Amino acid sequence: MHPQTLRILALAAALLATVLFFSTQIDGYLSERMFTRISTSAAVILPIAVGQAIVVITRNIDLSIGSTMGVVAYLTGDYLSGHPELHPVLVLCLAMGIGAGIGAINGILVAWGRVPSIIVTLGTLALLRSFLVEYSDARTITTASLPQWLVDLPQANAFSIFGIDVRVTVVLALASAVVMGLCLSRLRAARRFFAVGSNPDAAVMAGINLPMVTLLAFVLSGALAGLSGFLFLAKFGNITVVAGMGFELKSVAAVVVGGVSILGGSGSMVGVVIGTVLVDTIDNSLTRWELVSEFWRDALLGFLIMAAVTVDTFMSRQLSRLSRKES
Amino acid sequence: MSLAIEPGEIHAIVGENGAGKSTLIKIMTGVHQPDRGEIRVGGVAVTLRGTQDAQGAGIAAIYQEPMVFPDLDVAENIFISNRAESAVMNWRRLYAEADLLVAKLGVKLDVRRAASGLTLAEQQTVEIARALSLNVKVLIMDEPTASLSAHEVARLLDIARALRAQGVSVIYISHRLDEIFQIADRVTVIRDGSHISTKPIAEVTPEGLVHDMVGRAIDSFAVKTEASPHGAPVLQMQGLGRAGVFRGINATVHAGEVLCFAGLVGARRTDVALALFGIAPATEGEIKIDGAPVTIRTPAEAMAHQIAYVSEDRRKMGLAMTLPIFANISLASLGKLMGLFGLINAKAETAMAETYRKQLAIKSADTRVEVGKLSGGNQQKVMLAKWLETKPRILIFDEPTRGIDVGAKAEVHNIIRTLAGQGVAVIVISSDLPEVLALADRVLVMREGTQAGLLPIEEASQERVIGLAAGHDMKGAA
Amino acid sequence: EAVKATPGQAVNMVLLPKFLGILPFDQADRGAQEAAKELGSTGTYQYIGPTPENSAAGQIEMLTTATTQKQNVVMLSNNAGDQIAAVAEAAQAAGTKVVTWDSPIPSGKGESLFVAQVDFGSIGTVMADMVMSMTGGAGEFAVLSASPDAANQNAWIEAMKKVLAEDAKYKDLKLVDVVYGNDQSEESYNKALGLVDKYPDLKVIMAPTTVGIVAAAKAMQDEGLCEKVKVSGLGLPAEMVSYTMNGCAPEFALWSFVDLGYLTTYTSYLLATGAIKGEVGETFTAGRMGDFTIEADPGREGAKRVLMGPFTVYNKDNVEAASK
């Protein structure tokens, strides 16, 4: 079996184990309600995790992704309060467009400025936040100023199966992961992300337009952060300058737990989805676990993430050794 | 520098290490931009701002240092830059075509496996397949055979000829003069970045070529040096093996003896060396040093037994490319240079590096130059210096003359012989059969992870070694 | 007799909020500017603050800088807890007065005075009363606070716990949990839902923080739980109006941050000009807001406060007007 497939299996096993464990600890854990809780909460993070994954695959990192998301949520909300009649599709385009624009700035600095991505995005992480404080003038975007369809969006059901409600936001987030996943495995142009991350020198020698590919990765990551920003706006309605703070680390956590190599070149969207859900499930379940007081939660979350990664490392190593022996 | 390549010709370029061959290639493929002058393809002047431009103009290259994508599988590696492919991947077709190409090269390679962990030779195969997959007018091969063994070399030369027949111009760079004479139509010599001569192959002799390359006559060219008298057994391998990799290696290396490992690509010779050096320790059998059994689990333990391993992959395992020469030379013997509180004696370090720069004629202004800026051959010498400084008693050379010019090659051979003469037990892993025959006191032939034969040099002929390595020998015997 | 300010003196003042970029602090800035203008201070007035992610360290840094600049007074909404005490003491020693507002220095060290928006003890009572009215007198409720490090929130929660324990009329109210949303919408939202799932009989979520209360109200609204679980606490009318009108958060409280900034500036001006010494019992006039007396802070031993009060309880009768 392919090592990547083994990775996914190991991860899925870890997720299953987590869910089983908590179902013995929390009453009514395996319920439709809990599905809605975790799915809608993970939906906000998933697009930025997907975007982060693309960037990480190209051997870069986007630390500005949380700030981007905050800026998008704020600017979109701000614009909507003046133009409530804007068509929903256009709103989505606007959000993703703003995100893509910010991503393009990052991308240009990384690709043509030849500034390492961690430096660029560490800089824009701060800059975007500064911009937002300056621009917002301490105004809060409130649900009252948003069009009703947006406020209602988080409760809108896309469909239900076996009594389980799948929300529109969840479908949107999953769609972004599926589309990107398909692109990454099927589109020749998208395969270049892997090539560039795997060996940048070789990519140049092979005639791949390295700056262009890097730029594209950042633009995608920005656009996906825009999607997250849109979902954030819809879900929380109240947007202040701190919106999205700390999401950069959340996205990196989801991506690395999801088995994307932090050194670039490998990773899959299925992994990212499982990684995101896993981290979010742990986080959400800990808040509901009677045995754990509020002050134990962070420690457990950190050590459980670590445990998940360690188990995943050992398991995929063991499995790939086994499969090598077979062949 | 002016150079005209005819359609359907195989044009060899030769020159010393650092003469500028690779640099010339990089200009032709748009990696570097020329300061002046122009490039014309089919009479039309082209500006190559990047490798895409070069590919568009029908120029492709196989570089000296293989360039693979470790995380992608072999098939994708081959087709990565192929513009003719559709926008949507058709994995099934991709694998089928890759299989075909690899088969054409006569190599056994699973095209679905990831490229990480491929041996250098396998990586080279991938590069060649990649270039072949492109529809090119000019194919440049920069030392494609440096890490190939006779069997694959023959294949490659066939392919080059086939391409020539299709009207493709092939530019062929190699330090192996025998190949040049087998295949080239014309040969160009460059020295110190300037064009020296271009002649039809029929008008040159090996001696003349070498003279042109180095600017003087070389007398020690490919001459078998005298065998040194053997001393006591230093290193013994008894039933040595590593689960799933290689097994049953039985050989003894004596002080002053040169034992050569021959075999086809992927015969697992390197893995034997890695086991001896503690990188991937042996799991079966026994290693004895001076008659006493030892366990070697780490390179440090190997070095404590005065074993040195000069690796075949300079870039990955040999040299820290962005560090200066002196830091690379002192790397394996830092302990010697450290004084109070572990401070490095900088003066002693520079002196040590200078000694080797002079002794091995490393071409650079001083030893503060970044190793990555040296030409391939000079890098090889730096790596050698690093290990010589550890004063080894058992020295393992893995492809020691890979990518080294004739002059330097003779020097390396001399060094190996001199070391043996000083009582060092030497193991040489080489895919260059003439080299094996020139250096060895005994030849150990490997095939698919097993020991196919151990021949004293008197019994080792080209045919015999190839036969053992490829497995024909047994048929012959049966 | 109430001391009156002599306008036109040179007092260099710094208003230092927890961090910049959110509404309450900007309102305080507005009030402070209004007061500074009225007082005709010929000194400088600065409104500077750290970034949210660097709040505690930033405040310590800014207070130190203000000391170096020999500012006459720094008006601090403390977000660093006692960690800022040493620096505040150094400021006092160097002649820079430290007047806290909104959130005091818990130990009172290094602080001249605390301009309290309301009596912390009475916030406890008000929070308990709001729970009382929403639960109908009995049932489970939980607190969704800002961060575990927020001194004012912690003090309020303590005060409420005390009231619950001491007054028999609250005996049927049960505080089941205190959780923290770190003043982030997303975390507060998830924590609110977590509470609902963990305590099926939960009737009220009490969020004494403007971010927390909106997030909790939105969460209940989104899950259609507004009938079952009510949200209350401290919130800005402008942000809460829709939830109050639709019944998700029928009642919440707040004071005027504009007034708080105004009063703090008056107090600071008087203190810096030496018109008042900052001793218990001194009375002064703070412009349009009238007379105030310095008193011992009942919640913090040895500390002194000026009590602004009162606060407004908002419900669907008055919230719309206040949100304009």
Add this chain to the structure above:
Amino acid sequence: MKLKSWEGMLAFLFLLTLVANAMLAPEFLTLQNQINLFQLSIEKIIIALVMALVIINAEIDLSVSSVLGLAACVFGYLVHIGVAAPLAILAALAVGPVAGLINAVLIARVGIPSLVVTLAMLIGFRGVARILVKDQSMGDFPQWVTDLGQKGFLGPIPLSLWLFVIFAVGLGVLLHRTGFGRQVVVIGTNAEVARFSGLDVARVKTTLFLMASSMAALGGVLYAARLGSVRGDAGVGFELDIITMVLLGGVSIFGGKGSMAGVILSILIILNLRNGMALTNITGHIQTGVIGILLIVSVLGPNLWERLRRG
């Protein structure tokens, strides 16, 4: 060669900041301000010195600020429950090696990338600090502890500043003059080459993570002494500032390249710039933005210049 010009540029930038500050802010050149300028960021800057070695080694330690917080809280907690301060200091310092060892084992032995390990531990160690102090603030340290953190030690210079000077020199020598430093650089350049040269890669990495955590724990004790009180959020977010200092110092995030002189210059620039902006009443988010721009421009500028020069 590139490195030399980098440090030159930083030195120039540093002088520029000095001159601008001296001209714009009359308080700038006072001794107290100069001491404050270091003192306010002292924990960050001593950790940055070690972080430079970690990054040159092509690793990263995101957990330092949480280790700092944990050590500070261990100290605060122990004093709070009545343990003698010297013992409490020892226990807090011991947090360093313990945390470092956990990181090191997972990174150097199990082989999980350091970014992943220390990201998880950033959450984990902070969580342990929370378990200890909960929502409390722990202070009332003995006078000598706070004096050590706040008052002059040998003249007007506080202990922590002396420590910074000692560490700057010591770690500079360690990095540039010793065999260990050379191993750090080589491993950072190419760990495989180091392994094939007989270096004990795992041991060097282990040592570095132990050093980083130990320095962070020391920072935690200094933090507690400086502020006289600790809370669960002690040092939150310091890691980004620390990394900014190191990267602006010209240390390559890909490892193998960097000098202590550059890092020290970068520390000086950032501290002075922040101080100058604060003295001229520039508010928090603008300060942060300026540092952000500086970080990008300091790398972008030379790159563009190089490009222009080569045409």
